[in-house]
Amino acid sequence: MRGELGPDAVSTADATLGRYGEHTLPSPDNRPAAVLYPASTADVQRIVLAANRHKVQLFPISTGQNIGLGSKSPMCSGQIVVDLGRHMNKVLEVNETLGYCEVEPGVSFQSLYDELNKRGSRLMMSPTAGPPQGSLLGNALDKGGGGGAAADHFGSVCGMEVVLGSGDLIRTGDGSLEAAEHLNWHVSKYSFGPALDGLFTQSNYGIVTRAGIWLMLRPPHIEPFFFSAADDDDLDEVIELVRPLKQTNFVPTQIRVTNDLYLIAAAESNPEYAATGGRKQISDEARRALQHKHGLGAWNISGALFGASKQAVAPQIDRLRAHFTKSSKIRYIPPEEAQAVAPLDIARKNYLGMPSDGELRMLNWRPGGGTAWFLPGMPMNGQIAHQMQKHSREICRQHGLEYMVSNVCGPRFARGVHTLVFNRSDPDEAARADQCYRALAASYAERGVFVGRAPTMYQQFHQEQRMPGIVQACDAIKRALDPNGVIAPGKYGMR
Ligand SMILES: Cc1cc2nc3c(=O)[nH]c(=O)nc-3n(C[C@H](O)[C@H](O)[C@H](O)COP(=O)(O)OP(=O)(O)OC[C@H]3O[C@@H](n4cnc5c(N)ncnc54)[C@H](O)[C@@H]3O)c2cc1C
CATH class of the missing domain: 3.40.462.10 (FAD-linked oxidases, C-terminal domain)
Incomplete structure (x- = not known):
């Protein structure tokens, strides 16, 4: 990966591994084997393809502020943390007319708030009561919630770009057309075919590299x-x-x-x-x-x-x-x-x-x-x-x-x-x-x-509380989208 992404995109420094292994739960820290810092969707694809070749396990985080739920630490020691937030942290678009933004995983509640203020935007977002450095996208993928009228954060997501466990790239919703532009990608929730967006919440089927998020017009x-x-x-x-x-x-x-x-x-x-x-x-x-x-x-x-x-x-x-x-x-x-x-x-x-x-x-x-x-x-x-x-x-x-x-x-x-x-x-x-x-x-x-x-630490325990049919269906989807099981095996109890 050092060869493909550059020397700074990989860290195996002792202090870094210690920091990424820390969490607040009642179990020992889970120290990763390395931390990778991709700078683009193409980098994420390279990482996933390499993981498939070498059969190593990845754990993606956006900003890793999941405090009380696991923080930055992987499912178990030895997985490789893919920290999307360090470089993939751009607000790619703010659409004032239609009321949405398109963000990369590293855009935090604080950075979007600052960006909207800087632009003199009429739009407002829904922050959590948790860390301001938490990622909009990471929080939405974990089905988090916030204040304001747009409190349902996954409900506000519309149209994602995802690198699957196989290394394939997909765009959900109207983004799935092979076209030069995607006029409806972040405004139309119900597109042709099954709504796949939900598959990437609380799962380990893919790594989301960008998404549209609806914002609200700030009331007077x-x-x-x-x-x-x-x-x-x-x-x-x-x-x-x-x-x-x-x-x-x-x-x-x-x-x-x-x-x-x-x-x-x-x-x-x-x-x-x-x-x-x-x-x-x-x-x-x-x-x-x-x-x-x-x-x-x-x-x-x-x-x-x-x-x-x-x-x-x-x-x-x-x-x-x-x-x-x-x-x-x-x-x-x-x-x-x-x-x-x-x-x-x-x-x-x-x-x-x-x-x-x-x-x-x-x-x-x-x-x-x-x-x-x-x-x-x-x-x-x-x-x-x-x-x-x-x-x-x-x-x-x-x-x-x-x-x-x-x-x-x-x-x-x-x-x-x-x-x-x-x-x-x-x-x-x-x-x-x-x-x-x-x-x-x-x-x-x-x-x-x-x-x-x-x-x-309780995701396997909870998955075992569910009916066998659901567990089998989740595992079958995992095998279809991530045949070598490279993305966070064990996350939400799915292998
Ligand atoms: C005092 C306190 C108050 C809190 N209040 C709230 C609250 O009001 N609402 C709330 O929702 N939470 C709250 N939390 C919980 C948590 O801190 C936030 O949800 C936080 O925003 C989550 O961290 P993150 O956004 O950096 O996501 P991350 O830690 O980056 O990711 C969260 C999860 O999503 C996965 N993931 C992240 N990015 C990707 C990606 N690009 N592709 C695939 N999978 C990905 C990760 O593997 C991880 O499982 C609170 C916590 C504390 C300590």
Whole structure:
């Protein structure tokens, strides 16, 4: 590869391999054998063809900011990381009229935000609450989500260029025509034949080298709103009140219903950790004191309204207040108050379309930098939501970990983003975090509740939870598109 791509396109330096092997999960690092830095689609093809010739395993990353899910590290030690982000990081097009951009894998939320600002664009993107250096494309391929009305990131992708495991190049959708230009590639979702784009999400069938991503015309005014509910048991009522707001699309953004500790962890570390040696979940008294200190409730509701001006949305805010305060448990948090509460200000920026690294501070809730994300979901039914929160809270308590969750609510379904923060340098605590993840996953699966995304170390485990027919179908597609199994064998349980 040094010969074909140039000496700087390959690194086997000790420090580099160490850095690319690191992750935050409760298992040892996975040190790659090398890191490759392609500069073009043609380079990616060369790498994949060489991997086929030499039967070596590749692990592609865009920017590798998948913190809590595997970071930059491959499925196992010895795979070769293909870091697309270092050189393939261009915004290839911003189409102001039709509202999309075409990007390479290395374009991050921050770099697109800066690029749109630089161009004085009227368009806005949907950032995640995670690392601003995360890749738009990498996040969409892992079915990530963000703030704003375009929160479904894979749903915003339209038309991809992909190097298959065989080394063949394809363009999906209207890009599949052999033509000098592709007028509809990034605007038409439903083209001729099967929609292949989904095959490249959470899979190991190919390496995506560019894609179209839809952007939204920035509304003249965005008004984030915040409410809180006092008690853990209020979740039932909260979900029943949120659902109609989404089913009528009165609130155009996702509505987040986030618990106390998920937010507070971004502001300070666990005050009881040292006293319990990290073996016990924080006490309810300490949790109450923290809620009081930060002006937050047991549950905290946020979203945003769009309108012509602040005055224009004021009547809608009044309607929201009347709606939520039908429950005596729910309190309105005025904007000036919300802005002074650091964790709510992180959410405010997210709804305004601004990347922010504020939420990353939650990794300091306990020492040792460990975090694993458990991502089940629930129907938008208050009673079920209430049962689930009690269930998750109890399993976390049994393993001496805090229950931290943000429910990202749509009209019918909410993704329950659970963050397990633990001390990765304490083997006992890391083992408890691992057991906690597995206990949560096994018990939710009994009710037919699956995860939407998984940390690399649990992908095989989750694939084994599925019906055999699906597993066989996934493996058959793998053999067809990547006959020598060179792209990330084991990823999402597919070999
Ligand atoms: C505090 C915190 C908050 C977070 N908040 C959010 C949030 O709000 N929403 C959210 O979605 N996530 C969130 N995350 C998770 C994660 O950090 C982001 O999803 C991040 O954007 C993913 O990293 P990335 O975009 O750099 O993708 P990468 O790490 O580059 O890739 C992600 C996955 O896609 C695969 N992949 C990447 N590029 C390609 C390619 N070109 N071809 C084929 N496969 C590819 C990789 O193999 C990997 O499996 C959060 C994490 C933390 C720690």
